[in-house]
Amino acid sequence: MRTVIPVEKNEAGETEAGVLAAVRGFLKRLLESGAVEAVMVPMETPSGTVTPALVADPALLDAANPLAPVMGLNVARQAGRISIRKPRGRIGVTLRSCELRALVELVKLQQASLEDLVTIGVDCAGTYDVAKYVNRDQGSGIKTWYELYQSLITDLQSPIPDLRDACQMCEKPQIEGADITLELFGADLAAGIPVSVREEVAERFLAALGMTGAAAGMTAGDGRRSAVVDKVVAERTKVRDAWFAEIRERLDKEGVEGVFAACVRCHNCMTVCPICYCKTCLFKSPTFDHEPMLYLNWARRKGAYRLPADTMLFHLTRLNHMVLSCIGCGLCTSDCPAELPVGRVFRAIGQEVQKKFDYVPGRSVEEALPLVTFREDEWTDVGEE
Numbered sequence: 001m002r003t004v005i006p007v008e009k010n011e012a013g014e015t016e017a018g019v020l021a022a023v024r025g026f027l028k029r030l031l032e033s034g035a036v037e038a039v040m041v042p043m044e045t046p047s048g049t050v051t052p053a054l055v056a057d058p059a060l061l062d063a064a065n066p067l068a069p070v071m072g073l074n075v076a077r078q079a080g081r082i083s084i085r086k087p088r089g090r091i092g093v094t095l096r097s098c099e100l101r102a103l104v105e106l107v108k109l110q111q112a113s114l115e116d117l118v119t120i121g122v123d124c125a126g127t128y129d130v131a132k133y134v135n136r137d138q139g140s141g142i143k144t145w146y147e148l149y150q151s152l153i154t155d156l157q158s159p160i161p162d163l164r165d166a167c168q169m170c171e172k173p174q175i176e177g178a179d180i181t182l183e184l185f186g187a188d189l190a191a192g193i194p195v196s197v198r199e200e201v202a203e204r205f206l207a208a209l210g211m212t213g214a215a216a217g218m219t220a221g222d223g224r225r226s227a228v229v230d231k232v233v234a235e236r237t238k239v240r241d242a243w244f245a246e247i248r249e250r251l252d253k254e255g256v257e258g259v260f261a262a263c264v265r266c267h268n269c270m271t272v273c274p275i276c277y278c279k280t281c282l283f284k285s286p287t288f289d290h291e292p293m294l295y296l297n298w299a300r301r302k303g304a305y306r307l308p309a310d311t312m313l314f315h316l317t318r319l320n321h322m323v324l325s326c327i328g329c330g331l332c333t334s335d336c337p338a339e340l341p342v343g344r345v346f347r348a349i350g351q352e353v354q355k356k357f358d359y360v361p362g363r364s365v366e367e368a369l370p371l372v373t374f375r376e377d378e379w380t381d382v383g384e385e
Helices: 015-032 056-062 076-083 098-110 128-132 145-154 197-207 223-258 268-272 292-303 311-325 343-357
Strands: 002-005 037-044 050-055 090-093 117-122 178-183 191-197
Touching: 002 015, 015 037, 015 056, 015 090, 015 191, 037 056, 037 076, 050 056, 050 145, 076 090, 076 098, 090 098, 098 117, 191 197, 223 311, 223 343, 268 311, 311 343
Parallel strands: 037 090, 090 117, 117 178
Antiparallel strands: 002 191, 037 050, 178 191
8 A cells, every 4th residue: 555745845845855754754653553552763863863763752753854865873773672572562663675585584593573663664775984973074975865766766876976985886775575665766855745655554553643545645645666676786786797897807816815805803794784683692702812822833833823803603603694684784894994895705705605595595585595494496406516
């Protein structure tokens, strides 16, 4: 079922401010109607960035900005933490595509529950790293969210410089499978924001917002959504394939140890990864706090021993642990102090592994994780000549 959120231009006649105000009004109505008890949404801060918050007071949503083109963390894990245990209230969560797909994977890993979550998906034109976004008013050339949409949708410009690595090669920017979807791609936002609501929850939410099917108009927008999505996906797939070819060539020549040679084992990539969920992590335990003489013995035996130790074991263990569920949010790259291409390596290898199992992470909650299922007909060619 579809409806449209009306957009009113501000006094200066600016569509951008009107769209953001309309989104904020929509979230307020969800709260005020009782459809949800709180909303998890990015909130503007005095420092100039945005950070997720759980908001129960509709008046505070004047600072909400789920359209801001910045990504400091993937909120799927935060959504998991407020949903996995009872008692819990009904919570609305605004999500980009990579965040929704990560949440789906966490549900399969029993680290989240969709039972009392209302997923509110927002099409994503791309995001910047936090540092770039905070300095956007200092002649950096960083675009606002509306300028990004204009470049990507109206002008069909792609790739857009300065976006995060993951966003420039994101082939799944559109929202699929959310309870409520704000369909920004292809829309004439000056005329309104097209919204689709899953049939299973449509009656409750349309009624909560004071709309019926007839009043909603049952419109799908101006019909450009599919064309715009196809264009964006095609352009970003070209970037992805070129970068994957480049990183695979590096892996062939240098090996994983060469590509990750500058790793300081800070664990940032693991900390920000929404799929790394273990409560007790081997690499945060004393297991790798070796005795001093061991280091000396290794150095004597090999002539030299690189420090910090066990960096390759760290990355290979992470690859083995979560590469099937990697949804490509790219925060591992964004948060690496050594600026290593962690996301490109994981995505390039993940593409091959996922292809072997015919598995697309985040595609469906009903699609079981390959490593917890058994099929007699799979891997029959292993060992055969």
